[in-house]
Amino acid sequence: NAGVMQNPRHLVRRRGQEARLRCSPMKGHSHVYWYRQLPEEGLKFMVYLQKENIIDESGMPKERFSAEFPKEGPSILRIQQVVRGDSAAYFCASSQGAETSGANVLTFGAGSRLTVL
Amino acid sequence: AQSVTQPDIHITVSEGASLELRCNYSYGATPYLFWYVQSPGQGLQLLLKYFSGDTLVQGIKGFEAEFKRSQSSFNLRKPSVHWSDAAEYFCAVGPGGYNKLIFGAGTRLAVHP
Numbered sequence: 037n038a039g040v041m042q043n044p045r046h047l048v049r050r051r052g053q054e055a056r057l058r059c060s061p062m063k064g065h066s067h068v069y070w071y072r073q074l075p076e077e078g079l080k081f082m083v084y085l086q087k088e089n090i091i092d093e094s095g096m097p098k099e100r101f102s103a104e105f106p107k108e109g110p111s112i113l114r115i116q117q118v119v120r121g122d123s124a125a126y127f128c129a130s131s132q133g134a135e136t137s138g139a140n141v142l143t144f145g146a147g148s149r150l151t152v153l
Numbered sequence: 154a155q156s157v158t159q160p161d162i163h164i165t166v167s168e169g170a171s172l173e174l175r176c177n178y179s180y181g182a183t184p185y186l187f188w189y190v191q192s193p194g195q196g197l198q199l200l201l202k203y204f205s206g207d208t209l210v211q212g213i214k215g216f217e218a219e220f221k222r223s224q225s226s227f228n229l230r231k232p233s234v235h236w237s238d239a240a241e242y243f244c245a246v247g248p249g250g251y252n253k254l255i256f257g258a259g260t261r262l263a264v265h266p
Contacts, residue, residue: 040196069252078157078243078256079197092253127196131252142252144189144196 038063040145041110042128048151055115055122057148061130068111069142070103073125082126085111118152125149155180157244159257166234167265174229174260176244185247186227187254188218192240200242203227214238239264 041060049055061068066087071079072095081095085105096103100118105111115122126149129142158177166172178184185204189197201212208220218229227244241261245254 067252071254071256076258078258079245079254080256081253084253129197129252141187141199141202142254144198146194146196 040065040128040130040143042126042145042148044148045146046149046151048153049118050153051119052117055118055150057113057115057126057128057150058110059113059128059130059145060110061128062143065130065132065143067131067133068105069129069131070111070113071127071129073127073147075124079127082113115150118150120152123150123152155246155248155255157246157255157257159242159244159260161260162258163261163263165263165265168236169233172229172231172234172238172262174242174244174262176227176229176257178225178227178244178246180225180246180248182248183222186218186220187245187247188212188216188227188229189243189245189256190214190240191243191259197243200229234262234264236264236266238262 043058068085070082073079083096083103084092100116102114125147127147129144156179160175187202188200191197200216201210203210203220211217216231220227241259243259244257247254
């Protein structure tokens with residue numbers, strides 16, 4: 037049973053380009069979360085999605101960032117017109133259900149590390 | 154405001170020594186509490202969690218943590234550290250509802266042979 041799969045693992049972009057990060061949740065998981073880890077900091081919540089729905093995007097920057105979790109295929113975190121401050125590790129996590137419980141503990145992927153030149 | 158504080162940024166211990174990593178939280182109600190470990194270049198792995206009940210919880214890899222409500226703390230302990238425990242450790246709190254966790258800044262553990 038594969039875990040949470042993220043790709044690419046490493047991505048280099050120049051300022052002004054677009055970055056697309058993909059996340060396939062664990063089999064049987066329909067709840068996806070994106071977290072961002074800036075250098076020397078802990079993870080910060082960005083967005084919570086269920087299939088075809090954004091449930092909570094309170095941690096997303098208001099501009100340039102968007103996320104989706106389509107009916108088919110992986111969840112995508114998209115960053116348009118990247119700037120140097122977007123350089124970070126972006127982690128995807130999934131859970132089986134919504135409520136925080138022993139059955140719904142988050143499983144994290146290995147992360148996608150974005151470097152903006 | 155809700156927050157998690159891990160006072161120690163770096164800790165170095167000798168292999169075989171005991172370990173305690175500190176975590177303090179600020180939260181309006183009893184939160185759900187977690188410890189995760191992150192090895193270099195890897196994702197986060199759950200070590201243990203506290204939701205309710207016994208305040209001393211056992212986790213994987215020989216780790217345990219104790220929830221102390223009066224001190225708003227959830228410190229992680231291990232009686233004898235192994236070289237493979239070198240990693241970064243994150244404490245997190247969750248409000249219940251869905252998994253919108255608040256993480257501390259992490260403690261980086263180095264283990265000397």
